[in-house]
Amino acid sequence: MEKAREFLELTEEESESVSRVTIPPPRVDLEHSFYENFALRGIRVDRVEPGFVACTFKVPPRLTDRTGKLASGAIANLVDEVGGAVVYVEGLPMNVSVDMSISFISTAQPDDELEITSRVLGQRGRYSGTIVLIRNKATGEVIAEGRHSLFGTHASKL
Structure with a gap:
């Protein structure tokens, strides 16, 4: 337990940085939320087709872990x-x-440009399956591959 506590403890610099974060209250007329500004800023959609999306994303320093690499949570x-x-x-x-x-x-x-592609694996009723591939755009090296299952309301066929 002590080891976990030490790992999660913030340095003074990190604590000061977090204390300076301001989160505006959500409003209907708000252009972007805190989440969008923090986690999604920088994603550029390159191509959209039925069942396929391709994006690029330049890794910002704000989404790195303590070792300076893109955090697994960001991935x-x-x-x-x-x-x-x-x-x-x-x-x-x-x-x-x-x-x-x-x-x-x-x-x-940080500053690596990533190529992110997603395609639909299949849909059955309200359930969808997708696959996402994240590559380093310069080297072609695969960073991560994810499978994502979702549930939602779909358009009526009537």
């Missing part, structure tokens, strides 16, 4: 967001993540 967030985007239907509520499985294969450094 999981990319799998969640891009995997969900490929099954999103305009005018319907967002789908809910049911399950994610991620293979962390390599790492990414």
